Amino acid sequence: MKGFLIKQALLIFPVGLLVSLLAFSLVRVFPSDVVASYLKAHQQTYSPENVAMVRARLGLDKPIIDQYFDWLKKAARFDFGQSYYGNLKVSEIIFMGLKSTLQLTAATIVWLLVVTYFLGLYAAKKPDGLVDNISRLVAILGNAVPIFVVGFLLIQIFALKLGWLPVSGKLSFKHVILPSLTLALSNICVYARMLRNEMLDNSKKAYVFYAKARGLRTSWIFKKHIFKNSLLPMAGTSGICFGHLICGSVIVENVFAWPGLGTVITYAILSRNYPVIQGYVVCVALIFIVANLCSDILTALLDPRVRLGSAP
Amino acid sequence: MKPAAPNAPMARAARSGRPGWPIRITLALFILMVMGLATILAKYLAPHDPVAINISNSLAPMSWDYPFGTDQLGRCLFSRCLYALRVTFGASIFIAFLTILMGSIIGMTAAYLGGLVDQIVRVASDALLAIPSMIFTLIIVGFLGPGTQNIILAMLIANWVWYARVARGLTLRIREYGYVRAAKLAGTGHLGLMVWHIFPGLVTQMTTQFTLLIGTMALSLAGFSFLGIGIQPPTAELGLMISDGCELIQTHFFQMVWPSLVLILPVASLNVIGDYFTDYWRSKQ
Amino acid sequence: MTLAPTTSAQPPPDPAGHNSGPAQGSPKPDQKTPVLSAQDLSVDLLSPKKGWLKVIHKVSLEVGPQDIVGLIGESGGGKSVFWKALFGLLDSPKWRVSGQAFLQGKLLNYHDEEEGRALRGQSVGIIPQDPMSAFDPVRTILSHFLETAGAHTTLTKNQISQMAESSLAQLYIDNPKRILASYPFQCSGGTLQRVMVAIADLLKPALLVADEPTTSVDVTVRREVLSLLKDSKNQIGSSILLISHDLMAVTSLASEINVMYAGSIIERIPTPALTASQARHPYTIKLIKARPSFSKERLESIPGAPPTLSAGQSGCPFQPRCEKALKPCRHYDLEPKQISPGHEVRCLLVDR
Numbered sequence: 001m002k003g004f005l006i007k008q009a010l011l012i013f014p015v016g017l018l019v020s021l022l023a024f025s026l027v028r029v030f031p032s033d034v035v036a037s038y039l040k041a042h043q044q045t046y047s048p049e050n051v052a053m054v055r056a057r058l059g060l061d062k063p064i065i066d067q068y069f070d071w072l073k074k075a076a077r078f079d080f081g082q083s084y085y086g087n088l089k090v091s092e093i094i095f096m097g098l099k100s101t102l103q104l105t106a107a108t109i110v111w112l113l114v115v116t117y118f119l120g121l122y123a124a125k126k127p128d129g130l131v132d133n134i135s136r137l138v139a140i141l142g143n144a145v146p147i148f149v150v151g152f153l154l155i156q157i158f159a160l161k162l163g164w165l166p167v168s169g170k171l172s173f174k175h176v177i178l179p180s181l182t183l184a185l186s187n188i189c190v191y192a193r194m195l196r197n198e199m200l201d202n203s204k205k206a207y208v209f210y211a212k213a214r215g216l217r218t219s220w221i222f223k224k225h226i227f228k229n230s231l232l233p234m235a236g237t238s239g240i241c242f243g244h245l246i247c248g249s250v251i252v253e254n255v256f257a258w259p260g261l262g263t264v265i266t267y268a269i270l271s272r273n274y275p276v277i278q279g280y281v282v283c284v285a286l287i288f289i290v291a292n293l294c295s296d297i298l299t300a301l302l303d304p305r306v307r308l309g310s311a312p
Numbered sequence: 313m314k315p316a317a318p319n320a321p322m323a324r325a326a327r328s329g330r331p332g333w334p335i336r337i338t339l340a341l342f343i344l345m346v347m348g349l350a351t352i353l354a355k356y357l358a359p360h361d362p363v364a365i366n367i368s369n370s371l372a373p374m375s376w377d378y379p380f381g382t383d384q385l386g387r388c389l390f391s392r393c394l395y396a397l398r399v400t401f402g403a404s405i406f407i408a409f410l411t412i413l414m415g416s417i418i419g420m421t422a423a424y425l426g427g428l429v430d431q432i433v434r435v436a437s438d439a440l441l442a443i444p445s446m447i448f449t450l451i452i453v454g455f456l457g458p459g460t461q462n463i464i465l466a467m468l469i470a471n472w473v474w475y476a477r478v479a480r481g482l483t484l485r486i487r488e489y490g491y492v493r494a495a496k497l498a499g500t501g502h503l504g505l506m507v508w509h510i511f512p513g514l515v516t517q518m519t520t521q522f523t524l525l526i527g528t529m530a531l532s533l534a535g536f537s538f539l540g541i542g543i544q545p546p547t548a549e550l551g552l553m554i555s556d557g558c559e560l561i562q563t564h565f566f567q568m569v570w571p572s573l574v575l576i577l578p579v580a581s582l583n584v585i586g587d588y589f590t591d592y593w594r595s596k597q
Numbered sequence: 598m599t600l601a602p603t604t605s606a607q608p609p610p611d612p613a614g615h616n617s618g619p620a621q622g623s624p625k626p627d628q629k630t631p632v633l634s635a636q637d638l639s640v641d642l643l644s645p646k647k648g649w650l651k652v653i654h655k656v657s658l659e660v661g662p663q664d665i666v667g668l669i670g671e672s673g674g675g676k677s678v679f680w681k682a683l684f685g686l687l688d689s690p691k692w693r694v695s696g697q698a699f700l701q702g703k704l705l706n707y708h709d710e711e712e713g714r715a716l717r718g719q720s721v722g723i724i725p726q727d728p729m730s731a732f733d734p735v736r737t738i739l740s741h742f743l744e745t746a747g748a749h750t751t752l753t754k755n756q757i758s759q760m761a762e763s764s765l766a767q768l769y770i771d772n773p774k775r776i777l778a779s780y781p782f783q784c785s786g787g788t789l790q791r792v793m794v795a796i797a798d799l800l801k802p803a804l805l806v807a808d809e810p811t812t813s814v815d816v817t818v819r820r821e822v823l824s825l826l827k828d829s830k831n832q833i834g835s836s837i838l839l840i841s842h843d844l845m846a847v848t849s850l851a852s853e854i855n856v857m858y859a860g861s862i863i864e865r866i867p868t869p870a871l872t873a874s875q876a877r878h879p880y881t882i883k884l885i886k887a888r889p890s891f892s893k894e895r896l897e898s899i900p901g902a903p904p905t906l907s908a909g910q911s912g913c914p915f916q917p918r919c920e921k922a923l924k925p926c927r928h929y930d931l932e933p934k935q936i937s938p939g940h941e942v943r944c945l946l947v948d949r
Contacts (some may be wrong), residue, residue, distance in 0.1 A: 014439040022451065033457070131350050140587060144580035146531050149572045150560045161563055206730040212686060212743045213725055215718030224744070225733050232735070247446040251373075254556075266575050269454045269541050277454040288442055292828065304735055304780045 008296045012289055019285035021133055023278045024071050030063065037272040041084035048231070055279075080279040086270060090279040093264060100282060101260035105245050106254070107180035112241075115188050120195030135196070140187035147248050151182040152254035168257040179256040183248045187241065191234065198230035205270055221256060234304050239295030337343055340581035343482050347578045351398045356392035362548045374423045383556060389514055393574045395550040401578065403543070404529040411529075412522050414468070415475025416514055421542035422476070423483035424506055433480070437473050445470040446532060450541075458541040462512070467529060475521065479514055486513040520593060527579040534575055552574040600743055628870070630702045632804050632836040633683075638696035638813065639818055640675075640682045642906065649693065650906040652678050653860045654914075665830060665837040668870075669884075670915075671903055675860040676840045680806045684721055685713025719749040721799030721807045727813040728789035732781035739777035745796055751839030757799075764795040767832065787818040787896040790870065791825060798829045800932060805829065805837045811846045823850050833847055844888055853939060856881050859904050859914035861931060865941045877942040880915045913944070921946055 035054045036046060039104060044050050055061050074080065080090035123132040158178060159167040166175050202208065203226050211221045246261075253262030261280065268276040300306045350357060359377070366386030374381045381388035422433035440448075445467075452466035486492060493507050500509070535550030536542030543549040550571045557568030612678060634792035640653040653675045658948060660666045668800045670676050681687050684692045685707055698705045706712050723729055732741060742761040746752050750758075758777070765773035768791040776788060784792070790810065797805055811819040823846055830837055833892055841847050847854060848868055856864040856878065864878040874883045883899045912927040913919070921925070927944050 011442070014435055014444045018436075018439050019443075025455075031875065062899075114500070134531065140583055141576075141580050143583050144527065144531075144576050146538075146554070146575065148535065148570075149553075149554060149560070149568070152561055152568060156561055156565065169635065195600070207723070207725060207733045209686070209735070210725055210731040211744075212714075213684075213717055213723040214748070215714050215716065216744055216748045220748065229733070229735060235424050239926065243444040245448075247444050247482055250450065251447070251539065254539055264451060265454070266539050266541065269450065269458060272457060274454075277451070280454075284447055285443065288444075294443060302735070305782055308783065 004079040008293060009014050015285065015289060019281060020075065023281040024068055026065060034058065034274050037274060038084060050281065062170045066097060068146060070209055073283055076086060081275045084273045085278050090250065090275045094279045094283050097261040099266040101249055101262065102250055102256060103260060104260055106177055107176045110181040111180055111184035112187060112191065116195060117192045119188065119192035120199065123192065123196040124199035132196065135189060135192055139193050142189045147182060147186050150185055151252055154178050154182055157283055170258050179258050180254050183245060183252045187244060194234060195230060198233060199226055202226045202229045235298045236295065238298060242291040246284070246287065296300050333588065336584055340584040343577050343581045347397060351401060354394040354398050358394045359451065360388035360391045362387060362391045362395040363546055365521050381394055381566065383567060384560065389570055392553060393570055394546040396550045396553055396571060397574055399543065399547060400530050400533060400550045402466060404526050404533055408462055408522055408525040408529050410468055411471045411551065412475050412518050412525060415472040416479040416518055419476035420483045420506060420510060420514065423480040423512065424487065426507040439478050440473045453541050460543045463533065463536055467532065478521065482514050482517060483510055486510050509521065520586055520589045527582040530579055531577065537565030616710060621879050624842065631659045631661050633702055635683065635698040636696060638682065638698055640678055641693040643651060643691045649744040650862060658855055658862065660836045660838050663830065663834055663836055665839055665851045667847035667854040668838060668840045668857060669842060669847050669854060670857035672842055673903065676857055677808055680838065682707060685710060686715050696932055716736050718745050719800045720802050722802040724793045724805065724807045724810060726798050729786055729813065731787065731793065734781055737778060742799060744795060745799060749800055753875050760773050760799060761795065766789065769899055770794055786814055787821065788908060790814055794825050794829055798833055801833045802835055807837060808840045811843050819846065826850060835867060844884060859916055863915065866938045870940055876946050878944045879919045879921055
């Protein structure tokens with residue numbers, strides 16, 4: 001297992017390098033844009049003196065390599081400077097946004113786990129039954145519906161027409177239900193299908209037959225052999241799933257006015273708030289690295305072939 | 313021992329002259345054809361100018377003159393939908409095509425050349441793929457600023473990596489096939505081999521991927537426009553129209569419904585077709 | 598019909614495992630009752646397009662106590678379907694089983710799922726093909742023992758572990774503790790084959806069914822596998838139904854051989870009589886002649902191929918390929934003809 005984890009950890013270096021270059025070059029390649037943005041945010045005119053002053057302040061007149069290492073040193077301490085708008089440090093903005101987004105993601109995962117389990121289970125127990133066919137249809141059609149449409153439909157039904165849940169914002173526990181449900185819906189059908197397919201495939205495997213041949217009870221065979229083996233590929237894709245959730249959260253947060261990273265980055269892009277964008281890049285890259293690592297650890301824990309290497 | 317089952321659905325249908333695929337494919341193709349025609353003939357089908365503002369007629373109900381009614385600025389919703397269809401899917405097809413083309417060429421070349429080039433491409437693509445393409449697009453747009461050209465460029469840069477990997481895998485396999493080796497022995501040069509022998513082998517798979525990618529790109533593009541960082545108003549774009557419609561969701565629900573349907577139907581059709589043929593090619597292997 | 602309860606009749610487990618008495622796990626039969634007796638067993642398969650197809654047709658077979666009986670035939674000829682049908686491993690309703698079968702004198706009810714489940718692993722030990730894929734890749738070897746015993750008995754984990762360890766040691770595995778703790782992918786085919794035999798023997802069944810035990814194994818290991826089976830018969834006193842298409846494997850172990858062709862048993866012959874001169878059915882003779890041996894210069898092969906499943910089967914199934922076939926063979930009803938005690942043939946030509 002150690003060797004496996006080390007291999008995965010090694011991937012962090014090229015990714016980290018790439019990310020740091022990306023975040024850094026964001027600002028340095030088109031310095032005139034940055035300067036213009038800065039001036040606009042501070043409501044200064046775009047005059048040569050102002051430009052020169054801003055360039056000096058932002059350290060744009062130093063050689064590129066120096067700039068890169070300066071930035072890298074600060075980034076290592078999570079210091080990305082001040083946001084162009086408002087009086088907050090970038091790291092504070094990112095941190096608050098991260099907290100909210102993680103809360104949303106956690107709620108979504110709860111929905112995902114529960115519904116996928118029951119749906120996949122039911123569909124596998126009765127293949128080609130009603131639930132199975134409906135879930136296949138919904139999976140194909142559901143893939144075609146954009147997340148924001150789903151979100152607004154849910155708002156229309158549950159918040160506006162029925163009044164059970166609040167429309168938007170983040171004020172109480174009830175506020176997380178609709179956004180997390182929206183985010184979950186876009187993924188549920190895919191994973192339920194995946195689980196169902198895995199379970200059907202596994203139930204035809206030779207070791208299931210051998211289990212039957214030894215007189216094991218059907219419920220035992222299902223729990224211990226079919227189900228556990230079906231979970232393995234899903235554990236492997238959990239990192240990618242988390243990535244999808246973060247992507248979806250960008251839109252969902254905008255729909256529901258949820259103050260997470262999604263809204264942070266959207267406003268940052270619209271207002272050309274470069275320091276915040278840089279901070280976001282680094283933050284998000286770290287999230288994905290950690291998520292992928294966790295997913296790999298999970299797979300290694302569940303699958304002895306990965307843990308111990310496949311050599312006989 | 314037994315010949316290929318003569319009763320297999322496709323063979324049976326081929327004998328009878330009907331297509332061997334299930335009815336949902338026919339339906340999907342029909343929808344796509346209708347939408348495609350609507351896109352091409354938008355100029356002739358649209359009863360009104362999509363950008364003509366007429367505040368006095370804002371939020372008019374559906375009528376023969378205005379089949380979908382009008383939006384908040386009095387613009388004919390039906391005409392806007394037609395043109396928006398063109399914008400969204402035109403851009404999506406364009407991006408999808410270039411993405412797959414670029415990805416295929418890079419992946420194929422890397423796999424063909426092998427050695428250090430291949431290794432570099434492999435590590436680089438693994439690293440790039442660690443970041444989901446949507447976030448990548450966001451970052452690039454953050455870099456370039458919101459705007460129509462920028463979003464297209466950003467989506468292109470963010471998405472080609474996956475297809476490079478697929479193409480690389482395929483090329484590694486195709487390279488060992490008999491006909492490729494025969495051509496090599498016959499003295500075909502590297503470029504010739506790649507263009508005439510390996511690339512055609514990729515085409516079938518990539519076409520299926522292309523079908524699915526158009527749908528994904530359309531949804532992404534609509535999403536980015538919805539957020540305001542994609543295609544900018546007053547261009548009629550489905551994401552923008554849905555965004556406008558959602559503001560009026562409490563009072564005028566249909567403002568959101570029409571552009572949504574116009575977006576969902578073609579994407580669903582593309583998905584149905586793409587999924588079917590993916591399964592078909594997979595079962596053939 | 599249910600079997601007698603097993604947990605109360607179970608003798609105290611014997612950790613040393615040197616119980617060479619008669620088979621446990623079911624009431625003691627008298628020495629004359631055959632362990633397994635099938636009479637006119639037929640199995641049909643429902644095809645969506647062609648209706649009911651005959652897979653096995655009127656198979657009658659007996660396995661005596663502490664006896665090894667072979668069942669040979671070509672691949673796809675229905676050998677596996679036979680034992681799967683008897684012990685409830687065919688997944689109905691695609692399958693239809695008719696005819697009677699008895700395990701130690703008790704009638705087998707193929708359609709009772711719970712009865713079948715209780716039998717398997719305890720009164721009947723099944724060793725299916727291909728040890729490499731028969732084990733759950735994410736569970737240890739020991740867990741396979743534990744769950745098998747756990748499904749039928751109330752033995753504790755320690756007791757089962759000890760039984761497993763001693764079984765494996767007897768089957769010539771060194772360091773059984775390590776094997777038990779490891780996962781299937783870490784073991785070789787030969788080891789896994791031994792484990793399968795040990796699991797089948799675990800609860801001391803009356804009958805072992807070994808389906809193609811030599812097929813998935815290296816040539817060098819084949820002989821070992823066969824001696825393993827013989828050892829287990831001697832140690833726990835079970836009978837063995839040995840199924841294979843490898844004639845040599847079966848003749849080295851079995852006392853009697855049933856030859857199956859296209860779903861019917863066409864000859865039942867004691868092993869010593871399995872020679873080209875004493876066998877009577879043309880198919881059997883050809884099988885024997887097709888065996889490679891140093892004394893032969895050319896191998897005779899049998900032209901043609903076995904028939905595919907069909908709905909109607911009239912007459913002798915071998916007739917299309919038989920060079921001695923005559924017109925009446927097409928209407929032959931497969932009535933067995935006795936040649937000598939223990940030797941039966943279903944062929945019209947035998948009288949002539």
